[in-house]
Amino acid sequence: IFFRVAMVLFLVLCLLTAPRAAFSAALLITEVADKGTSNACPSDQDWVEIHNPGPGDVNLTGWKLHDDKGPNDNKAFTFTAGTSITTLSASAYVVLCTKLDDATTSPQFGIGGDDTVSLIDATGTLVSTSGVLQDQGGYNLTWALDSNSGTYRYTATPTPGASNVITSPRAASASLLITEVADKGTSNA
Numbered sequence: 001i002f003f004r005v006a007m008v009l010f011l012v013l014c015l016l017t018a019p020r021a022a023f024s025a026a027l028l029i030t031e032v033a034d035k036g037t038s039n040a041c042p043s044d045q046d047w048v049e050i051h052n053p054g055p056g057d058v059n060l061t062g063w064k065l066h067d068d069k070g071p072n073d074n075k076a077f078t079f080t081a082g083t084s085i086t087t088l089s090a091s092a093y094v095v096l097c098t099k100l101d102d103a104t105t106s107p108q109f110g111i112g113g114d115d116t117v118s119l120i121d122a123t124g125t126l127v128s129t130s131g132v133l134q135d136q137g138g139y140n141l142t143w144a145l146d147s148n149s150g151t152y153r154y155t156a157t158p159t160p161g162a163s164n165v166i167t168s169p170r171a172a173s174a175s176l177l178i179t180e181v182a183d184k185g186t187s188n189a
Contacts, residue, residue: 040160041097062122077107
């Protein structure tokens with residue numbers, strides 16, 4: 001028993017004193033637009049937002065972003081060295097528009113309404129996932145991480161490259177209110 005306790009204490013000590021860079025950075029997929037929006041991509045493409053909430057820059061070389069077809073699918077996106085998105089600075093966001101001409105900076109997969117978008121690091125470790133989109137998106141409705149609850153939900157306020165603002169999709173469409181319906185007509189119209 002003493003040997004087991006000593007081994008556990010040794011492993012805990014190793015984990016606590018290991019260099020911080022040895023651990024995978026905690027990047028987050030914070031917003032997904034599966035039907036496009038008016039404020040992110042040149043032709044209203046689907047897009048994914050990744051946020052680095054950490055205190056240090058993260059080198060993305062070798063990391064992959066993929067849909068539910070997986071990281072080995074030929075349309076999975078691999079971050080490559082020497083591009084404008086090789087490093088994600090501390091507290092920064094990057095918005096990746098899908099299906100643009102430059103496949104070195106744009107994922108070539110489309111995002112379906114019931115897709116899952118995931119980010120894995122260069123070792124193949126899952127870093128973040130959107131979970132399954134609920135197929136309720138629409139133009140200018142995004143699947144966004146709610147920082148208050150830590151869960152994803154749809155928002156009618158797309159915020160590419162910025163902190164999410166969660167507004168109910170129903171509230172955005174509530175500008176028209178039907179107050180009366182007459183199915184047989186009326187004599188006072």
